[in-house]
Amino acid sequence: MKLNRERVFSLCVIAFALAGILLTSNINKAFSLDSADPGPKLFPYICSIALLVCGIGKFITSKAGKASKGLSCHEWKKAGMIIGFSVLYAVLMYLFGYIPSTLIAGAGYVWLMRGKNKIRPVVLVIFTIVITAVIYLVFSLLLGIRMPTGILF
Template identity: 30%
Template sequence: MHRDRIVGIITVIIGAAVALMTFQLPDSNMAGDVGPKVFPFISAAIMLLCGAILVVRKPTKDAKPFLVGEQKKRFLAIIGVIIGYIVLMWAAGFVIPTLLMLVVLCLMFGKDEKVPVWQAIVYAVIITGIIYVMFSIVLHLRLPVGNIINLI
């Protein structure tokens, strides 16, 4: 199956999920207000339309398969890292798993150029710090602390 068709199918699935989730949003209490459902639903409709176009469109002659060889290994490794990140975030909260995930992904994406480990660590610390400051201090939102830390 070609890359466009796979991306189209995934986009249709995500668009359908977003459309279904918009029905769970509450209605607006203000008269004349469109409410919180409109913009997510418009986004879902655009995703469904674009995904459907990718699915039904005839592939070009130079269309490439979705994943081949090394790409498939790298894709599965990234999925594994993300699953590990989700599990670690549940257990240890935001900071430690985010640092680990960013270091691992930075080293993985330095495909042809070897990224020095110290540089990956510096990037991870800076990005994690920026995300933490933006959510905790600027937006006043709590980031996950972790279930293991809650037990202590």
């Protein structure tokens, strides 16, 4: 039996479902209200078993050579780049607080997603400052939400 990306994904679903079953078996009942109450394990068990059955079903019905075309390796790299930058933004926010990190992230996102478009540095700087200021003012002043301050400052 040939493996294609659909079948590999099905195997991942099966593995997730098995992990779900295993983890569900470790759930401790807080207390029993009624002898007929099936307890907190029932629903996760149902979901996990249903996922297992669906994973097997998808594995069987995914015909070899007829797998859907997903993102290419290059496209995954681009997706990974944005996700990675988002993680970096979160780390910067933790270290430096909201305003410095957002100034960096605003410019970074535009730069990363510019594609073949040319970016004028002045426009980029104005955009970054304006968007950071607008978001900060809306959330912090208008809605009264205390934005992250960072551990270094």
